[in-house]
Amino acid sequence: MAELIRDTRPEACIDIEQVAPDYEAQAQETGNRPGSLLAYLLLGIFFGIVLIKSEVASWFRIQEMFRFQSFHMYGVIGSAVVVAGLSVQLIKRLRLKTIHGEPIEIQPKIWGKGVRYWLGGILFGLGWGLLGACPGPMFALLGSGVTVMVVAIASAMLGTWAYAVLRPRLPH
Amino acid sequence: MLEWLSQPWPWYVAGPLIGLIVPLLLLIGGKSFGVSANLRHLCAAVLPTRVDFLRYDWKRQGLWNLTFALGILLGGFIAATLLASSDPYVQISEATRADLAALGITDFRGLVPSELFSWKGLMTLPGLVMVVLGGFLVGFGARYAGGCTSGHAITGLAALQFPSLVATIGFFIGGLIATYLILPLIL
Numbered sequence: 001m002a003e004l005i006r007d008t009r010p011e012a013c014i015d016i017e018q019v020a021p022d023y024e025a026q027a028q029e030t031g032n033r034p035g036s037l038l039a040y041l042l043l044g045i046f047f048g049i050v051l052i053k054s055e056v057a058s059w060f061r062i063q064e065m066f067r068f069q070s071f072h073m074y075g076v077i078g079s080a081v082v083v084a085g086l087s088v089q090l091i092k093r094l095r096l097k098t099i100h101g102e103p104i105e106i107q108p109k110i111w112g113k114g115v116r117y118w119l120g121g122i123l124f125g126l127g128w129g130l131l132g133a134c135p136g137p138m139f140a141l142l143g144s145g146v147t148v149m150v151v152a153i154a155s156a157m158l159g160t161w162a163y164a165v166l167r168p169r170l171p172h
Numbered sequence: 173m174l175e176w177l178s179q180p181w182p183w184y185v186a187g188p189l190i191g192l193i194v195p196l197l198l199l200i201g202g203k204s205f206g207v208s209a210n211l212r213h214l215c216a217a218v219l220p221t222r223v224d225f226l227r228y229d230w231k232r233q234g235l236w237n238l239t240f241a242l243g244i245l246l247g248g249f250i251a252a253t254l255l256a257s258s259d260p261y262v263q264i265s266e267a268t269r270a271d272l273a274a275l276g277i278t279d280f281r282g283l284v285p286s287e288l289f290s291w292k293g294l295m296t297l298p299g300l301v302m303v304v305l306g307g308f309l310v311g312f313g314a315r316y317a318g319g320c321t322s323g324h325a326i327t328g329l330a331a332l333q334f335p336s337l338v339a340t341i342g343f344f345i346g347g348l349i350a351t352y353l354i355l356p357l358i359l
Binding site: 036037039040041043045046047049051052053054055056057061062064065067071072073074075077079080081084085088091099100103105106107109110111114117119120122123124128130131133135138140141142143144145147149151153154155156157158160162164170 | 314344349
């Protein structure tokens with residue numbers, strides 16, 4: 001676990017998703033090629049099918065998880081992390097590039113005071129516990145015919161907007 | 173084949189398949205797996221605002237992710253139609269079923285309890301709280317924390333990022349509070 005990244009630099013409020021270094025900008029350009037977009041669409045379809053068929057998108061399964069009454073959800077998330085982690089290590093060790101030849105970088109998350117991870121995490125968890133769906137499953141459920149998820153998505157957008165407005169005043 | 177795919181998938185099939193999305197997105201375009209940023213892209217696209225956080229080139233930064241989200245929606249549709257399971261019940265444990273029945277859940281068909289997660293359910297107080305407040309907190313919390321289950325609990329943990337571990341612990345604290353303190357109050 002020597003590679004745990006604990007960044008305590010002061011620029012805590014910089015949003016990793018907003019500040020995009022040059023290589024990222026380049027990747028964004030190629031990422032919007034029609035061929036790449038088709039690949040993202042297909043991967044999304046694949047993810048949506050898995051979310052529904054594994055019942056990860058089920059409110060019942062999320063309740064089962066938070067009540068520690070089945071291994072199912074822990075198995076899904078745990079094995080996903082293991083496979084993803086091994087793949088990321090492989091990509092790093094072999095210095096693999098994207099299919100367009102760009103270097104692959106995973107931007108480290110900036111720790112700052114850490115407040116955003118604790119508080120944001122807990123607020124997100126409250127929502128996850130109530131709604132029983134995180135953002136991926138919200139879209140999958142809507143597609144599967146739970147049409148009321150449109151309201152949940154609109155609400156989540158409103159929550160995102162509220163964060164954007166309050167952001168300068170929130171501790172990060 | 174189709175019949176086999178129509179069964180509920182076990183965790184040891186679903187988990188590794190989800191995990192594989194992480195390297196595939198990296199290899200295709202250097203993208204980090206995450207879904208909640210789409211909520212921000214959608215806000216930036218449709219809500220007129222002067223807020224800095226929502227003023228950026230959402231097409232350039234987010235088109236790939238929005239396309240991915242559209243795919244998730246289509247995937248949900250395919251799973252529920254072409255690959256629909258013949259058994260309408262999610263096979264949750266007896267203990268969970270008993271706990272939820274004690275809270276007053278009666279309809280266990282489908283992926284979500286229809287008495288809460290339907291247009292009719294939205295007209296009830298618990299349904300309204302769970303869908304509207306739950307959705308709001310998911311959106312607010314995900315952006316505050318800088319990611320959701322996919323961005324932190326999967327991508328972040330896989331990349332051994334300490335902040336993601338903290339966020340994931342936070343997700344669980346929040347979920348436990350919702351499950352044991354809030355749900356008994358509103359249901």
